[in-house]
Amino acid sequence: MEIRRQVSNELKLRRYVLNTALVLSLFYVFGTLVFSDMGFLRYMEIKGKHQALSMEFQDMDSSNEQLRASLAKHKSNTFYLEKHARENFGLSGPEEIIFLYK
Numbered sequence: 001m002e003i004r005r006q007v008s009n010e011l012k013l014r015r016y017v018l019n020t021a022l023v024l025s026l027f028y029v030f031g032t033l034v035f036s037d038m039g040f041l042r043y044m045e046i047k048g049k050h051q052a053l054s055m056e057f058q059d060m061d062s063s064n065e066q067l068r069a070s071l072a073k074h075k076s077n078t079f080y081l082e083k084h085a086r087e088n089f090g091l092s093g094p095e096e097i098i099f100l101y102k
Contacts, residue, residue: 034040074080085091092098 032039036042074084082093090098
């Protein structure tokens with residue numbers, strides 16, 4: 001009877017040690033997956049930054065397309081070329097006189 005009780009106690013102790021090791025291992029794996037440098041929290045932070053940069057890229061891309069369209073319009077239309085030359089460089093057309101006020 002004594003041997004049976006001793007074997008039972010050893011089996012209980014063995015189960016307790018194995019269960020404790022299993023629980024500690026699970027806590028370690030969970031902590032590593034969530035809180036490490038490449039964990040879930042870092043992933044969520046990087047994902048947020050990626051979305052913000054994607055939106056900024058789309059805004060810049062649409063702005064770039066508008067600027068390209070405006071540039072093409074200004075290059076092809078002589079009225080805008082003349083206006084730019086008069087305002088920025090002080091040029092004049094044939095038979096025009098420029099008056100400078102001081």
